[in-house]
Amino acid sequence: MGSSKTHPYFVFMSYDPEYERLRADRSKRGAYELDLYVSRKHDQVLANTLEPGTYKKTSSLVIVDGFAVEITDDQAIVLRSAKGVRVVDKNEQVP
Numbered sequence: 001m002g003s004s005k006t007h008p009y010f011v012f013m014s015y016d017p018e019y020e021r022l023r024a025d026r027s028k029r030g031a032y033e034l035d036l037y038v039s040r041k042h043d044q045v046l047a048n049t050l051e052p053g054t055y056k057k058t059s060s061l062v063i064v065d066g067f068a069v070e071i072t073d074d075q076a077i078v079l080r081s082a083k084g085v086r087v088v089d090k091n092e093q094v095p
Helices: 017-024 028-049 073-080
Strands: 007-013 056-061 066-071 085-090
Touching: 007 028, 007 073, 017 028, 028 056, 028 066, 028 073, 066 073, 073 085
Parallel strands: none
Antiparallel strands: 007 066, 007 085, 056 066
């Protein structure tokens, strides 16, 4: 297997009608429900795909239905094939 060194990645999800429905609700309660829904959904994708304790989700990005996570390159390959995942992209630092 590859290196056990983790790197920051962005993960973007595929089209989700429930996400779109919640995002259309501009009320304060709607925003709260959207935050909760997205965070839980992202946590579930990680829990169903990767071994517990081997990754660190750093944030959920509600505006684009995605999240930031610290994972190994091998884990990124696995995550790319997870149901509902559209893109897994390494966050490269520009010198």
